[in-house]
Amino acid sequence: MELSVRQMSTDFLILGGGTAGCYAALAFCEKDDTHSVLIAEKANIKRSGCLAAGVNALNAYIVKGRTPEDYVDYARADAHGIVREDLLLTMARGLNKTVSYMEKIGLVILKDENGAYAARGNRNIKINGENIKPLLAEAVGKEPRISVLNKVNVIEYIVKDNRVIGAYAVGVCEPVLYVIFAKAVLCATGGAAGLYKPNHAGFSRHKMWYPPFNTGAGLAMGIRAGAEMTTLEMRFIALRCKDTIAPTGTLAQGAGARQINARGVEYEQKYGTTTSQRLHGTVTENAQGRGPCYLRTVGISKEQEEDLKRAYLNMCPSQTLKWVESGKTPSVQNVEIEGTEPYIMGGHTASGYWVDTDRETTLKGLFAAGDAAGGCPQKYVTGAFAEGEIAANAVLKYMNGEIPMISDWESIKQGIENFLNGADSEYTADLLESEMQAVMDEYAGGIGASYRFSENGLETAALKIGEIEKKAELLSAKDTRELVYIYELKERLTLAKSVIAHLGARKETRWNSFAENTDYPNKNDSWLRFVNSRLENGGIKIIFRELVKLGETYEH
């Protein structure tokens, strides 16, 4: 099979048409009326990224009486100090504007009797977010300067004179190599699921919290191109409804359900209430024989129950299906909870590209926003929007001159065709993916290891991942869909190596479960600094960076 080559050019190339990517495109066109924008998306922007199924609430909003600085305080405390306050503050200042915009394009938001948004706690507002992605896609479709290239999988940046000038992508459904040139590139490809063995390793292996189709493409491309990455050791592990991996916030913050152990004892306060502590509490209760743990929903009213069924249909329909098909609805049976496998993402935790205050990465011409951008946790949906807008503003300032190009992509094309035309492999991408997930689970702190790891285990993990990488080069693909599976595996392996290096580099346990190092089980405040990394001469170089405080601006 030979690939045809399609060469394209645009002023502003956005990789990933999810939450941050779509919003960045819209925000860019609001400020500028001359440049072209191209969104390259692996699926279809109508239902892609984290919001494909919908979302139940907006969890980052500055409610009446609160300030953006309050939001920074909250996120700093939740991350046990490891945050970029410049990034958090600029994001927090942009949150509410994005909500106004979303309401304008049709998002339904709950109002109180005075017409103000009804708050759910200190930072949240209630919506009907089932159609949030179709709304964004519709708005993008109305903007004539935005083109969308759906069903393409980006595989590598195009770099010229130490500047990112575009990206290579392969068609998901057609044997096409896309060579896309741009004046500036935004990485909005999201984070990564699938590095670790999931809750259900069999038929339901993709019933996970984070989209299984977010495979860390943009992060791996950045690592390979020599970008500095940050805080990959702060993994995100979600506390979820058992089996369906449905959100718990709707029950906990929404319906006021408390976490209880098998003896009916509320245990949350014993461990603390940061995101990692709430998870760790559940893990510990289980480990010490007081599990399983639940959200106490028994006794809620029938009306509340009907509201909950509808709320879950709007974001995670499997939970409603489970309740109804079993007859064990939340008013009659407490909802069991469990931790997911670890994910790498910058929207809840702080993993991702190391960016300056304007969201430019350490690679010239490359910007990052949303789950791909690090240092700024607790973004949620609106924070990803706000970061998309900040990056779009910076891109506009950066733009000048002609669209740069190169003329030789034969080696990239050859590399792809080798997978398509090579001899049949004795391995499959699926098999190697399972092998990788088992290694990460056992030696790098997965569910099976109660999220704990040791230096010796990490060394073993690094060796085994290296061996799987060699096997992955021998894989063969019968069609483009299989080809994409190979690239997804390679992305995950690249990222897994960096995650292992980061886990080993932070010699303390700042976040139980998220990064629990059994050789260094305590928190040590000499580690109130960032662990960053960069690929140099084929090896991962660890770099330590100081925290950035409120009022400071960070430049590379």
Next chain:
Amino acid sequence: MSIEINGEKCAACGACGVVCPGSLISADSLGKAVIKRPENCWGCASCVKECGAGAIRLFLGEDMGGLGGRLSVLKEGFFTLWTIEKPNGQKETITVDGRESNHY
């Protein structure tokens, strides 16, 4: 967690394959939708909502405690009618008004 596609009901419009975030749905020789790798489904229900023919239903895999129920969707204006067929054949329909916010 996955979907099943009823080939007899499928109108071969291709809409499900367009929206599937995992690009898991393709067309057979008659243009009817097929899912070759049901174990790769995330369970987002994008295809179920997109299908105007009611040919796609969501189910929970046995390995995650699924009991055989099936979830399908019918859209009528602002309303989304979600119908769950229980293992005993009984049906429950839950109507969501797209103009109303969630209360939680």
